[in-house]
Amino acid sequence: MTLHLDDLRVRHLGACRYDSPFSEMLSSKQTSPHYVAEGDRVLLEDTVSMIAGHDLPAGLVPSFEAAGPRRKIYFDPSRVTAGIVTCGGLCPGLNNVIRGLVQELSVHYKVKRILGFRNGLQGLTAEHRDDTIELTPERVRDIHKAGGTILGSSRGGQDADEMVDSLVLRDVDIMFVIGGDGGMRAATFLSKAIKARGLDIAVIGVPKTIDNDLPFTDQSFGFQSAFARATDFISSVSVEAAASPNGVGIVKLMGRHSGFIASYAALAANGADIVLIPEVPFTLGGPDGLLAHVEHHVRAKGYVVIVLAEGAGQDLFDEHGQPQHNGRGTDASGNVKLGNIGELLKERITDHLTAVGLAPTMRYLDPSYAIRSIAANAYDSVYCLRLAHAAVHAAMAGRTEAAVARWRRRFVHVPLSLMTSRRNQVDPDGDLWMSVLETTCQPAEFGSAPDRESIRSSVFSA
Numbered sequence: 358m359t360l361h362l363d364d365l366r367v368r369h370l371g372a373c374r375y376d377s378p379f380s381e382m383l384s385s386k387q388t389s390p391h392y393v394a395e396g397d398r399v400l401l402e403d404t405v406s407m408i409a410g411h412d413l414p415a416g417l418v419p420s421f422e423a424a425g426p427r428r429k430i431y432f433d434p435s436r437v438t439a440g441i442v443t444c445g446g447l448c449p450g451l452n453n454v455i456r457g458l459v460q461e462l463s464v465h466y467k468v469k470r471i472l473g474f475r476n477g478l479q480g481l482t483a484e485h486r487d488d489t490i491e492l493t494p495e496r497v498r499d500i501h502k503a504g505g506t507i508l509g510s511s512r513g514g515q516d517a518d519e520m521v522d523s524l525v526l527r528d529v530d531i532m533f534v535i536g537g538d539g540g541m542r543a544a545t546f547l548s549k550a551i552k553a554r555g556l557d558i559a560v561i562g563v564p565k566t567i568d569n570d571l572p573f574t575d576q577s578f579g580f581q582s583a584f585a586r587a588t589d590f591i592s593s594v595s596v597e598a599a600a601s602p603n604g605v606g607i608v609k610l611m612g613r614h615s616g617f618i619a620s621y622a623a624l625a626a627n628g629a630d631i632v633l634i635p636e637v638p639f640t641l642g643g644p645d646g647l648l649a650h651v652e653h654h655v656r657a658k659g660y661v662v663i664v665l666a667e668g669a670g671q672d673l674f675d676e677h678g679q680p681q682h683n684g685r686g687t688d689a690s691g692n693v694k695l696g697n698i699g700e701l702l703k704e705r706i707t708d709h710l711t712a713v714g715l716a717p718t719m720r721y722l723d724p725s726y727a728i729r730s731i732a733a734n735a736y737d738s739v740y741c742l743r744l745a746h747a748a749v750h751a752a753m754a755g756r757t758e759a760a761v762a763r764w765r766r767r768f769v770h771v772p773l774s775l776m777t778s779r780r781n782q783v784d785p786d787g788d789l790w791m792s793v794l795e796t797t798c799q800p801a802e803f804g805s806a807p808d809r810e811s812i813r814s815s816v817f818s819a
């Protein structure tokens with residue numbers, strides 16, 4: 358998908374006429390390696406060949422609007438009511454973002470009121486629209502020390518007009534949606550319904566998910582905290598497997614259809630022999646298959662450690678007649694339910710090793726929610742705070758139907774339509790996966806795996 362400058366422009370509600378509380382501080386700000394001045398833009402691409410490929414003057418190559426405080430703002434802060442909602446799966450840092458939004462809105466912009474809508478976007482339905490939490494700096498003082506979200510979260514669809522009615526009835530002028538791909542779709546959906554009704558309400562998305570499956574951001578917040586926590590479980594099964602005859606240590610990690618958590622956790626723990634991710638299909642049998650490779654490790658060093666992304670090997674269920682493990686169907690938000698690849702591999706590895714006389718000692722861990730229900734680590738805490746600041750500046754400046762993100766280490770405004778345009782996945786031909794192969798010394802592919810694109814399209818078609 359070739360992007361042009363116009364594809365990266367975000368919608369503005371109108372002219373900014375009010376003085377910003379930051380206007381004095383900004384008077385001397387210039388673009389530098391450490392700051393992007395108001396009006397300057399951040400390049401989408403960062404190699405000479407990619408830039409040259411556009412054959413355009415610098416000002417016309419694709420670029421994002423820089424995030425950050427403006428000299429003039431669209432809303433009169435004294436008349437602003439802000440709303441905040443958290444949706445989808447839990448993620449370290451949700452409370453940090455809420456706290457950052459409340460502090461910036463209250464302390465610097467001195468907005469009139471901040472409402473926390475409960476339990477995801479269902480909190481914007483007629484049934485729940487009045488069940489809000491008044492958010493103040495005192496109320497959020499210590500919330501960043503705990504995982505989860507003080508507002509609650511949920512999955513499932515809501516009617517756009519009903520949600521817009523709630524914003525109107527609660528006098529909300531700016532709405533912050535903290536969510537993953539689903540939440541960003543919801544924010545898009547909400548923004549378009551607001552525009553269709555000619556309403557002056559800004560919607561700003563703060564991209565969230567441990568999966569890191571969102572595009573146009575360096576990383577989604579919470580991802581680092583989650584994969585850091587996952588390394589503890591990899592270390593545990595490595596100790597267990599190494600101390601057992603024919604030890605087989607397996608850790609199954611979240612990440613839905615993206616293998617970032619498994620890849621980064623394996624690199625961080627630096628102890629895995631095999632990493633399996635959704636983006637790289639594998640076969641079980643045959644001389645080059647996974648089972649033969651597992652057997653090789655057990656024979657050569659007495660044990661094997663496998664880091665398994667929950668979305669890996671989904672194509673195997675049909676081929677291997679394992680419907681009992683295959684979730685099939687979708688969750689309330691329409692996300693495909695994954696088959697339990699951990700159970701399938703446990704069974705197939707146990708059968709294979711037993712058949713060749715290497716009865717295994719299986720050590721299997723599925724940390725599942727343990728890696729996403731924790732508080733944010735120091736890195737994500739800072740990242741969440743700065744995303745929150747950027748989100749408030751964007752909303753107060755009348756940007757809408759946009760998300761705030763960090764792109765090539767600069768904070769930028771990304772059109773919501775781009776945030777949901779594709780799923781961010783590990784590139785099997787990219788440098789991250791190359792690092793995994795260099796670290797594990799596993800083959801680039803196990804057996805003559807099916808065509809990657811056919812796997813990808815079949816998994817994501819639901």
Ligand SMILES: Nc1ncnc2c1ncn2[C@@H]1O[C@H](COP(=O)(O)OP(=O)(O)OP(=O)(O)O)[C@@H](O)[C@H]1O
Pocket residue numbers: 444445446447448477478479511512513514515536537538539540541542543544546565566567568690691692
């Ligand atoms: N296609 C869609 N159109 C409109 N709204 C959607 C859509 N998909 C999801 N949503 C809304 O976004 C909310 C969250 O979506 P979802 O449950 O998929 O989690 P998410 O935001 O992707 O987060 P995570 O991936 O971290 O779990 C849903 O409850 C629903 O309100």
Ligand SMILES: O=P(O)(O)OC[C@H]1O[C@](O)(CO)[C@@H](O)[C@@H]1O
Pocket residue numbers: 445446447512537566567568611612613667688729
């Ligand atoms: O929260 P639920 O509905 O159990 O969904 C779990 C899914 O949510 C995530 O944690 C975030 O999308 C995925 O990694 C995981 O597959």
Ligand SMILES: [Mg+2]
Pocket residue numbers: 445537538539566
């Ligand atoms: Mg999602």
